[in-house]
Structure formats: structure tokens, C-alpha cells
Amino acid sequence: QEPLFTEGDCLVGKAYPYTRSMGGTWNPRMWMVSAAFLFVGLVLGMVSSALFLQHNDVRKLQGNAARRLSKVIDLGIRSSTPGEAKLEPVPQVCVVAGVGPGIGEHVARRFAVAGCKVALLARDKDRLANISQTIPRSRAYPCDVTDPEQVKATFSAIHAEIGAVDALIYNVGGGTWRSYDDVSGEALEMDFKTNALGLLLTAQQVGGGMAGRGHGVIGITGATSSWRGLPQTAGFAPRKFASRGLAQSLARDLGPKGVHVFHVVVDGGVHSPQDSTVHPQAPPDMWMHPEDIAETYYNLAVQPRSAWTFELSLFAWADHTWYSI
Numbered sequence: 001q002e003p004l005f006t007e008g009d010c011l012v013g014k015a016y017p018y019t020r021s022m023g024g025t026w027n028p029r030m031w032m033v034s035a036a037f038l039f040v041g042l043v044l045g046m047v048s049s050a051l052f053l054q055h056n057d058v059r060k061l062q063g064n065a066a067r068r069l070s071k072v073i074d075l076g077i078r079s080s081t082p083g084e085a086k087l088e089p090v091p092q093v094c095v096v097a098g099v100g101p102g103i104g105e106h107v108a109r110r111f112a113v114a115g116c117k118v119a120l121l122a123r124d125k126d127r128l129a130n131i132s133q134t135i136p137r138s139r140a141y142p143c144d145v146t147d148p149e150q151v152k153a154t155f156s157a158i159h160a161e162i163g164a165v166d167a168l169i170y171n172v173g174g175g176t177w178r179s180y181d182d183v184s185g186e187a188l189e190m191d192f193k194t195n196a197l198g199l200l201l202t203a204q205q206v207g208g209g210m211a212g213r214g215h216g217v218i219g220i221t222g223a224t225s226s227w228r229g230l231p232q233t234a235g236f237a238p239r240k241f242a243s244r245g246l247a248q249s250l251a252r253d254l255g256p257k258g259v260h261v262f263h264v265v266v267d268g269g270v271h272s273p274q275d276s277t278v279h280p281q282a283p284p285d286m287w288m289h290p291e292d293i294a295e296t297y298y299n300l301a302v303q304p305r306s307a308w309t310f311e312l313s314l315f316a317w318a319d320h321t322w323y324s325i
């Protein structure tokens with residue numbers, strides 16, 4: 001047979017004897033390779049077209065439609081992400097010791113909003129009753145936390161009337177702000193009682209039950225004086241040092257048993273209705289708001305147990321006098 005192309009007809013390289021019948025030159029293996037390349041090309045073309053069309057369709061989405069698509073994608077990613085944080089159960093019965101206008105009242109209110117039954121402890125019976133009327137699911141229990149018999153009787157009543165306590169927030173405050181040569185022995189003794197002794201007595205009433213159930217929360221309110229003593233805090237700092245040390249002991253003992261013990265250093269002033277008269281020159285942004293402090297307490301109470309916080313310091317963003325760092 002005569003070749004279709006001569007050597008002079010070939011532009012590049014050597015002329016090959018192509019015939020009118022290609023079967024004489026191409027073997028089965030060459031046909032298979034060609035078919036494979038064709039198939040791959042078709043697949044790539046289809047994928048490219050799909051991606052291009054999808055991109056154009058997404059770009060056409062406007063406003064709420066685009067936001068809804070974003071939420072769906074986000075939910076899909078989050079639902080399939082392994083190792084998502086597992087919060088601790090919301091406490092069912094919470095005791096707040098040291099309830100008054102400020103941190104104690106707002107902590108009680110925050111836990112009540114979460115559905116928790118709250119027992120309010122303080123020495124002032126009338127003020128305690130007034131606060132309890134404004135907080136749903138709360139009961140007032142007048143109690144002097146420095147009296148062992150009162151503490152025992154009060155917690156027995158709480159257990160019988162509300163249930164087993166799985167959260168205790170110890171917020172008993174007060175203290176003597178004087179220099180060392182102006183502090184009486186009686187005043188210092190009382191300061192130790194309201195802090196270290198009161199914390200010890202209340203923790204003894206709930207710690208065993210929490211450990212037996214394998215979960216629970218004990219939160220302690222500290223202050224800048226938990227970390228340092230100044231000339232004018234000779235009657236205040238020692239008792240805060242003592243309660244911080246006891247908090248550390250409780251955390252070491254109860255933590256491995258499933259009870260989260262945390263100590264919050266309130267490093268600055270807390271806003272109250274009296275601020276404008278006591279410190280009329282203080283800018284508003286230099287005060288911490290008790291409702292924001294309460295939110296932090298609640299978040300610590302449900303914090304995942306694989307990453308518990310023991311000590312946390314709080315300060316107002318505009319307050320340059322804080323001591324935390």
C-alpha cells in the first residue's frame with residue numbers, strides 16, 4: 001500500500017507510514033492509554049464546570065440568604081468537629097454566703113437565672129429578706145458563718161428544704177483597714193473568723209457530699225490583699241492570705257474528687273450606689289460591675305473539668321492601679 005505521507009510531507013521529525021487503516025499501526029495497549037486520557041479529561045472538565053457554577057451561584061446569594069448559608073456550613077463543621085468542650089452541669093442548689101448589695105446579690109441572681117435554687121446567707125435578716133424577694137427560686141437563711149452551730153443548723157435546713165448543695169460561693173467580706181499599730185487583737189481575730197473560719201465551716205458542710213457525688217463547685221471571693229500587704233491593710237491582708245491558703249488546700253484535696261474549687265481575686269473597686277459619695281472623683285470606667293463579676297463566677301462554675309481554673313484576677317479595663325500584673 002502507498003503511504004499517505006511521504007518524508008517530505010512531515011514537518012517535524014521522521015515520517016511514519018500512516019495508512020488508511022489505523023489498525024495496522026495502533027496496538028490494543030495504545031488504544032487503552034488513549035481511552036484513559038480521554039476519560040481523565042472528561043472528569044476534570046466536569047469538576048471544573050461544577051466548581052465554576054457553584055462559585056457563581058454562591059456569589060449571587062445576597063443578604064440574609066448568604067448569612068443563612070454561612071450558618072448552615074458553620075453548624076455542619078461544628079457538629080462534626082471532634083473534642084468539643086463539654087461544660088459541667090449547671091448546679092441545682094447553690095449557697096451564696098455573704099449576700100448583700102454587690103457581688104453576693106448578683107452572683108445569687110445569675111445562678112437563679114440559670115435555673116438554680118439559691119440559698120442566701122447573711123447576718124442581716126431584714127436586708128436578706130428584701131433581697132430574696134427580688135430573686136426567683138431563692139430563700140433567705142440568716143446565719144453567722146463564724147458560729148459552728150448556726151452553720152450546721154442552717155445547712156441542715158437547706159438540705160431538707162431545697163436539696164443537696166452542689167455549689168457554694170463564699171463571699172463574706174469586711175475587714176479592718178488600719179496600720180499595724182492601730183489594729184486590735186480582737187479585730188484581727190474577728191477578721192480571721194469571717195474569712196478562714198467561715199470558709200472552713202461552710203466547706204465542711206458541703207465538701208463531703210460533693211466529693212461523694214463526683215461533682216460540685218466551691219468559689220471564694222478574694223481581693224488584691226490576697227496577694228500583698230500594704231501599710232493600711234495590716235488588719236485586712238492577713239485574713240485574705242488565710243482564706244487564699246485554705247482555698248488552695250481545698251482545691252488540692254477536693255479537685256481530684258471532682259469538685260472545682262476556684263479563688264477570684266477582685267483586683268479593684270466594685271461599683272455600688274455609694275460610689276458617688278465615697279469616691280466622687282473616680283471615673284465610672286475604673287469600677288467593676290458586680291453583674292459582670294457574677295457572670296465570671298457562673299462561667300467558672302460550669303467550666304469543663306479538663307481545663308479548670310483555680311485562681312483568676314479581675315480588674316476594670318480603665319483602672320491602671322490594679323496589681324494583677
